[in-house]
Amino acid sequence: MNRALLAAALCSTALPAVAEEVNIYSHRQPELIQPLLDAFTKETGITTNIAFVDKGMAERLQAEGDRSPADIVLTVDIARLKQIVDAGVVQPVQSDVLDANIPEAFRDSADQWFGLTARARIVYAHKERVADGAVTTYEDLADPKWKGKICTRSGTNDYNVALLSAVIAHHGVDAATTWAEGLKANLARKPDGGDRDQVKAIWAGECDIAIGNTYYMGQMLNDPEQKAWAESVRIVFPTFENGGTHMNISGVAMTKSAPNKDAALKLMEWLSSDEAQRIYAETNHEFPVKPGVPVSELVASWGTFTPDALPLSEVSGHRADALKIMETINFDG
Template sequence: MRPHLKYALPLMLATAPAFADVNVYSYRQPELIQPLVDAFTEETGIPVNVAFLESGLVERLKAEGDRSPADVILTVDISRIIEAVEAGVTQPLMTDTLKENIPAQYHAPDGQWWGMTTRARIVYASKDRVAPGEVTTYEDLADPKWQGRICTRSGMHTYMIGLTSAYLAHHGPEETKAWLEGLKANLARKPQGNDRAQVKAIWAGECDISLGNTYYMGEMLADPEQKVWADSVRLDFPVFDVEGGGTHVNISGVALTKAAKNKEDATRFIEFLSSHEAQEIYAETNSEYPVAPGTEPSELVAGWGDLNPDNLSLMEIANQRASALRLTEEVDYDG
């Protein structure tokens, strides 16, 4: 077996040893990827270098061009993946293994990107002040009964834009604008902080419900300081009030870079990520939902409630992103 090297800093990839077979640029933190890398290398003997970037992944790939050492990118949110595709830094990858493991709604038709796990954007509700079953639909969040009771992060954040894009795909611009105005009117405070900060605000009594991604519950429960916040809330899974509507989900995804020098081994790595073994590791480590059919979420995640994913394809959601941004600005959501 060849040496197994992993680097946490992007600059170190530029001088990666010649025997490094797969180089990865990742928006996901190294500790979240490490178990997957270890399992892949143990199975195949192929070493993997992971460079964690907090931002600027697409800009870096564009600047590096054909000289880029990156073979694979790992990222979160459909909009960030589409950004990479539109920038021309990815290439199509289509194999029978990937098509078998990843449902069509979770990958690009031409194979430019593949979803690995999903996370649902749900409602965190106070156990003390919100009754079970009181939150059932996304549309209901604009009802005046919630006036002064909702906290959210910035409406311009990619997670919020993803939800607004899905609303737009279901309801069109007029109804979506009215929904954004209603949601804004129900805010207990100006949008601020991340998803966990909203749960902290519920714990502190500043609001009663918030919007957030499911996996943050897992992160809070694992943090001694934040566990008290998590224990104060319940996860409710609202759906879109339309035929076939379900709970809005987004993805963590993977793509093969246009400049990939190690395409064969990179393809093996991406196929491995879609396998049942890797899906279970990935979902367990990140408190997310696997996408491979027949693969179950962790016991912790399953205990949060039943997830009925929305019927929209991620491409439909991504196509609405620009319009969702414009509507969010029009209503001055963060103002």
């Protein structure tokens, strides 16, 4: 075969397609997001590989550097998104799809992270021991009338640090310190366990109100051992005196190394789509961030509220001060 025929033969030979994939480091338990990943793969043909990283996400990505296999990071909290941004292990993502689907309040002003679902930090109140309207604001939680009546998880837990960061954003460091001291003085017991453990404590008569995330109500109602805990309380959506109900998010960011950048962007955009937001709402009992996507029937039954208008990028900027306050007042002591 002469050279011309050989070249033509080579050009006509189809090369095997390289399968696309996305590698994910996740703070979220894999079973919570697997339905989403399965739906994404079914629709796009792109394979997903997930590694659960409970702690040390930023440190792991820093240690791996350019060799990291991770394309995207999924987190459970604005504070953790802030941590990975501050660690310099993610990159900005410009996407008209993400900008259109995700409201400005739920994404980073520098495009380094994007919220995927929202949850409210609310009060669980005993149905009989706490009257309707007894708690209306976060500021109420520091009122001495609740002395010995409140349960919460550790003050240095990311969810409580984020709430205190929002208090700082609304009222300043000094007022937030006074508030945290008042909340500590009202605790019925030393902070311990997760949000569901606080509801269990209400059911057991150890306290009357607790601070927690909304979606735990759905999880408890679906667990035969915990259903009685959930049925002993009602959800109250407090507001700030000069704002709305504190919201937190689960979110996504693209790593700086991202070996599969194009496929990773496809997944990020898909997670903000109507279909993905519907799956989030139905399976995880969370609030979709994309406007127009309805909440689940169960979540709707908890009532309506006005989300706080402060951008989470502003709230997250107070994380260091919030953590310092919790440690200085020895909130967990």
